[in-house]
Amino acid sequence: MTDYLGYSYSALVLMGGAIGYLKAGSTASLISGTVFGLAAGFGSYQVSNNPKNVVFALVVSILLFIGMGIRFNKSGKFMPAGLVTILSLLMTLRYGSRLLQ
Numbered sequence: 001m002t003d004y005l006g007y008s009y010s011a012l013v014l015m016g017g018a019i020g021y022l023k024a025g026s027t028a029s030l031i032s033g034t035v036f037g038l039a040a041g042f043g044s045y046q047v048s049n050n051p052k053n054v055v056f057a058l059v060v061s062i063l064l065f066i067g068m069g070i071r072f073n074k075s076g077k078f079m080p081a082g083l084v085t086i087l088s089l090l091m092t093l094r095y096g097s098r099l100l101q
Contacts, residue, residue, distance in 0.1 A: 001048065001051060002048045003044040003045075003047040003048045003051075003057075005091075005094070006040065006041075006043060006044030006047055006048075006057060006091070007041060007044045009040055009044070009061075009087060009091050010037050010038075010040035010041035010043075010044055011037070011041075012084075012087065013033055013036050013037040013040055013064065013084065014033055014034060014037025014038070014041075015033075015037075016029070016033050016037075016080050016084060017029050017030050017031070017032060017033010017034055017036075017037060018030060018033060018034075019080075020033060020080065021033075036060060036063070036064055039056075039060045040057065040060050040061070040064075040091075042056065043056045043057025043058075043059075043060050043061075043095075044057060047095075047098075051098065052098070052101075054095040054098045054099050055099070057091070057095050058092065058095035058096060058099060061088050061091035061092045061095060062088075062092050064084060064088040065085060065088035065089050065092050068080075068081045068084040068085045068088060069081075069085045069088075072085045
């Protein structure tokens with residue numbers, strides 16, 4: 001079963017990094033968006049092939065939740081840190097619940 005939500009999450013993270021680079025010239029956003037977007041995509045690929053293989057995708061979503069949560073806490077700006085924090089929390093809960101099943 002294809003992990004459409006996971007692939008969508010991956011695409012949003014990837015696009016967010018590209019937008020951060022285009023709007024603010026942030027190379028860090030481009031690199032981290034690319035690395036985490038591709039990692040989330042790989043996790044989604046693994047989950048698509050085996051719905052119980054969620055560990056990698058779970059770790060990626062937890063790391064994004066923590067990293068962007070800290071950034072959101074410091075900046076107070078919803079875009080993009082708050083949005084990615086919320087999406088990462090939802091993905092963490094989703095993959096975490098699959099791990100416990």
